[in-house]
Amino acid sequence: MSLSLSNVTKKFGEHTAVNQLNLEIPNQELFGFLGGNGAGKTTTFRMILGLIDQTEGNITWNGERINYDQSHLIGYLPEERGLYPKLRVKEQLLYLGKLRGMTKQEALVQLNKWLERFRVESYLNKRVEELSKGNQQKIQFISSVIHQPKLLILDEPFSGLDPINVEMMKDAVLDLTEEGTTIVFSSHQMDDVEQMCENVCILREGNAVVKGNLKDIKKTFGRKNLHINADFNLDFIEEMDGVLNYKKYNNGCKLQIANEQISQTILAQIQQKGFIRKFELEEPSLHDIFIEKVGEQYE
Structure with missing residues (x-):
């Protein structure tokens, strides 16, 4: 029922x-x-x-x-x-x-x-x-x-x-x-x-x-969130293919990427540059999905 x-x-x-x-x-x-x-x-x-x-x-x-x-x-x-x-x-x-x-x-x-x-x-x-x-x-x-x-x-x-x-x-x-x-x-x-x-x-x-x-x-949304914390500047990541959103914070950044495979490309790039403290891939949050689907209507 x-x-x-x-x-x-x-x-x-x-x-x-x-x-x-x-x-x-x-x-x-x-x-x-x-x-x-x-x-x-x-x-x-x-x-x-x-x-x-x-x-x-x-x-x-x-x-x-x-x-x-x-x-x-x-x-x-x-x-x-x-x-x-x-x-x-x-x-x-x-x-x-x-x-x-x-x-x-x-x-x-x-x-x-x-x-x-x-x-x-x-x-x-x-x-x-x-x-x-x-x-x-x-x-x-x-x-x-x-x-x-x-x-x-x-x-x-x-x-x-x-x-x-x-x-x-x-x-x-x-x-x-x-x-x-x-x-x-x-x-x-x-x-x-x-x-x-x-x-x-x-x-x-x-x-x-x-x-x-x-x-x-x-799972079907496709996009993923990626959190990185490192001892070097990560701003170059913003220009990489498949990076949809880039937010910088102290000693790190949060990314929205097009799919999971992009994270491996990013990892390969940053491994050569210095010490990585955090590299965490997450499913999109409900907030991410809501903003994508509702967008400018949300207040």
């Missing part, structure tokens, strides 16, 4: 926000959904959730279209946060839990569990407006998972968090996947997606320009 998007298109007047999108996301997977600003990510999320209708195509989860009757099985963390600033944390989260069909006792158990996990137990009776932006983000996340959803959509879940809280949130997301939740999330932090997801989709102007298993995508 899975979340399935088949030839999904969304038009707003003459503008096509999402164009013929096809995705198959198995249950219990953590799937990375990427794109520059205005690429169609949030529009796709809203179509999946049934908040807006697609112009063409079909969206199903476990063979059925998502509707209000399934809302207790679904969680959504929107990019635009939507907490009530004057309400206290406890009353707000209990209210949202009840909307998802939970009893007060069930909601309290989950609420206390998550507050303890995120180390914000002391904020139980504080108003949301009294919390820092990062702690408001934690409460917003709890509101999307308090009812233990089976499908969870996270739109930029780590924005506004410091590195310590990002790691805390990432651990929570990974644990939810282990417990059986299907998660689709977007992030502008490529390292987070690369660390957490096996499969990704990159949108550009509503079109899927990259889609599939991340390891396979990297």
Whole structure:
């Protein structure tokens, strides 16, 4: 069973926000959904959730279209946060839990569990407006998972968090996947997606320009990264055939090369010039692939 998007298109007047999108996301997977600003990510999320209708195509989860009757099985963390600033944390989260069909006792158990996990137990009776932006983000996340959803959509879940809280949130997301939740999330932090997801989709102007298993995508990308650190000037490498990008730093450089064979040509050249401290060939990063495919759209 899975979340399935088949030839999904969304038009707003003459503008096509999402164009013929096809995705198959198995249950219990953590799937990375990427794109520059205005690429169609949030529009796709809203179509999946049934908040807006697609112009063409079909969206199903476990063979059925998502509707209000399934809302207790679904969680959504929107990019635009939507907490009530004057309400206290406890009353707000209990209210949202009840909307998802939970009893007060069930909601309290989950609420206390998550507050303890995120180390914000002391904020139980504080108003949301009294919390820092990062702690408001934690409460917003709890509101999307308090009812233990089976499908969870996270739109930029780590924005506004410091590195310590990002790691805390990432651990929570990974644990939810282990417990059986299907998660689709977007992030502008490529390292987070690369660390957490096996499969990704990159949108550009509503079109899927990259889609599939991340390891396979990297292998077929062709280009490689090469890091060199040496006791001599390496600037001559920039002019060599097959060197696509050259960045100099203290005692070394980082290159993007057309293919793996170019690295052997470079190695043969520099071995004759002095002591080499580092010569490391790497697969392209998700950031490299994203910039190549999205380019000037990325902000």
